[in-house]
Amino acid sequence: MAQGSASQPRDRPLDVADRSVLGEAAPFPQRVAEAPVSGMAALGHARELAGRRQRSLWGDAWRRLLKNKLAVIGLVIVAVFVVLAALAPILAPYSQSEVVDFRLTRQHPSWTWPFGLDANGRDVFSRMLYGARVSLVVGVLSQGIVLLIGVPIGAIAGYYGGMTDNLLMRAVDVIYAIPQLLLVLLFVNWWGPGLTNIFLAIGLVGWVTETRLVRGQVLQLREQEYVNASRVAGANGLQIMLRHLLPNSMTPIIVALTFGIPTAIFTEAALSFVGVGIRPPTASWGQMVGEGSKAGYVQTDPHMLLFPVLAIGLTMLGFTFLGDGLRDALDPKAND
């Protein structure tokens, strides 16, 4: 897709004929700025007259999303996950490091402790609620970094093309060629464990995927008529990127982020599982899996392993369902 449009002519400078057709350049931008507003208003008015409800792109997408069963399941899972994570201190009967009873280690699930107690006699349920917080924070903040780095670089590479594009994309290729988990591990090993270092590392490694995506989008979009028109009207590169190219690349970016969050959550779990992630006594699902999977516990006390594993699995499932649904719902070519 990206290769196809790359072969098209880039940034074609306007020739004299184009300029003469457009006439005077100076008053043109003002007219362009006003025209769409009145045009839209007129359109809306016409629709009202026709008695039809107005639909926005987002409204359409939302309705399509709600029609998709799997997407709704995903949405519910994600919503429950976010609420549990946000309200962890209120919902959890114990704090995450609190030892309920040091004599009752590895107590199996019961009415008092629905998910049982861990090897230190701490409440597994409470620790999982706090673990959800860690997952949520890592998922969201790492994707924030991915956005901040990935989108501008992709847009610049795609829009300016040529040498800039070549240099940036070769760098991206190299980073892309190294297994992402290995690179994250290298960073975390360098900076030391801890929440901040983990989401920074995941963000700093993950932006390359976003960059490739945005570049591909921008490559396609920049040859569109309206981008040319805007250029003719005197908009500079930054304005065109912010006003036209990025808003029109919004939907693939959103979908990529929905898939990026579970990947980041999994990466954190993986790091904590092998003991280089979140430091105890702070709870993290991966760390709980690591503890529960120790040789002596798996067969005798599987509850310590089962609940955090299910939590990770369910969260992944929720985000994947939601991401798949969003991809279909946000596709402007889809019809009801």
Place this chain on the structure above:
Amino acid sequence: MLRYVANRLFWFVPTLLAMAAITFVIMSATPGSPFDPGGANQISEDAIRQLEEKYGLDKPVYQRFGIYVWNAVRGDFGISYANRPQTVESIIGRTFPKSLELGLWATLFAVVVGVSLGVLAAVNQNGALDYASVTVAILFYSMPNFVMAFLLILLFAVYLPNQGINLGFSIGGWDAPIDRVLPTIALGAAPLATLARYTRSSMIDVIRSDYVRTARAKGLAERGVILKHVLKNALIPVITLVGPIFAAVGTGSFFVEQVFNVPGMGKFFVTSMQSQDQTMILAVVLIYGVFLAAMNLIVDLVYGMIDPRIRY
């Protein structure tokens, strides 16, 4: 064709160099020394310095990088700092075949089951079988392999034996043939789902094409149409996936190997990192890079052979 291969091979070199350089820079920025054992049995600063000198770690980064590349080109990847005096080659030589074996099984499992599921789904489009296989695919697809690995262990090695149904699965190991089953499923599940999805959509595209309608119109049996006309063309895009899948799976998934106690290369992912075993990490990164690049090249060549429209 030869020119194309030569060109691709030529680009291997700067990519691998850059990969090694990035790893090198991060590793040397990381505080600590590979010779610091940590914990209880401390050795003196002097001893650490002597060891670093012996292995050339006292030299500046660019010099070390140069030396490393020069040695690597001649096939000498150095001594694993954490497993002295074993060389990196001997460790890789011992562990890589095990990862590769697991990878081969997992790829085979993913291709056979995934493609079959995809074909069945496409042939019964919107039927019960279609929904079943799409559901299996999406479940497998969203589960990280280490979640899958633990679920399999909990079900087959803990829950079922506790219920009196012992199928002979253990919670880990690599001795009996049956020990390969669970890791293969855990590692192959996600690629299986990807392959099933791609096969299904690719099949459906082809089934709707004109020449398939022609084949049906001239009275060919449905079975013949699917096997001869649809499958052959529908599998072209699917083949491109097998290369990267095999590269990812064959170099050893750290988690699956860790969970099932497989003595493969994957475990060096983390252990060498923690012990700052730079030579080992570089080897792992480079093997992955070479493997992935080689797979992609092979896939492109195979692609050219089976699709007459592609010429290099």
